[in-house]
Amino acid sequence: MHICQVPYRELFDSILSYQGTNLYSDILHPWSANAMSIKAWLSNFSIRRGSPIPEASIEDLWQLYALSRVNDLLLLRLRCGDTEIDTSGAEITSRNYLNFMRSLGFKVVTPTEFSPFYHEIVKVIQDxxxxxxxxxxxxxxxxxxxxxxxxxxxxxCVTGGIANIKKLIAEESTLYWTYSRKNRRCQDLSYGWGSNSQWRTSFRRDHKIDDVIYYNVDGKNDLSLGQCEKAESDDLEFQERIELVKHRCFITVDKPHDDLFPYNDRYCEAIQRGCIK
Incomplete structure (x- = not known):
């Protein structure tokens, strides 16, 4: 673990060990009130520009990853309105969760149309x-x-025809670039490392710049070029790799999914009229 990650690790441990009934008032709000340097860093990060991708140091990516681990833990403890999702032991309301994240500088976005850039698939209603x-x-x-x-x-929760999404695959295939979710197998590059070393994992960056979406911008294999090196230790076809890097899981591909290495792939695509081209 790097020194820049210490505040997030301390918050993570505080949330993990919390036994009270008001996580927001007891832990999250006080932490945010004292996190002035973190807020300043996030504010600076939010306005960076690039050609077209903004620069990010390894320390930036480590900090973002550490904060994403806190976010994953909060999602596990989120009181969800969908009664079919297990909410036992929930310790934070959606309102307080958003209040905390907004206080750090994050913006809530509510797109009207489905996109793997904006939406993680939790549940599928097969049309x-x-x-x-x-x-x-x-x-x-x-x-x-x-x-x-x-x-x-x-x-x-999404709906769709079986030609575009298959319920069991989309709901149960391994979710990559993710440390934890309720009732789902996840994997990121921290898996297999010790309790401290695992924190030195880089955050996956996806950007929407003008009318282009960029997935996993720090990957070395650009699938947008139409050709690339064979992925490590898998037999995925080209379009299957694109599906995986976009959705972070399979939604139609019926192949073994628990031991893949998609982390080096990147992809970009244009948006037209609010939809992905």
């Missing part, structure tokens, strides 16, 4: 029409951005 496009039926938690970078995608 009877095979080719029905994927649409958002309900939102379980909100999407958070910092500047033009995605920090936390919205958790969603």
């Amino acid at each position: 009877e029409q095979q080719h029905t496009e994927i649409t958002v039926a309900s939102t379980l938690w909100d999407c958070l951005m910092i500047g033009n970078m995605m920090f936390s995608r919205a958790g969603t």
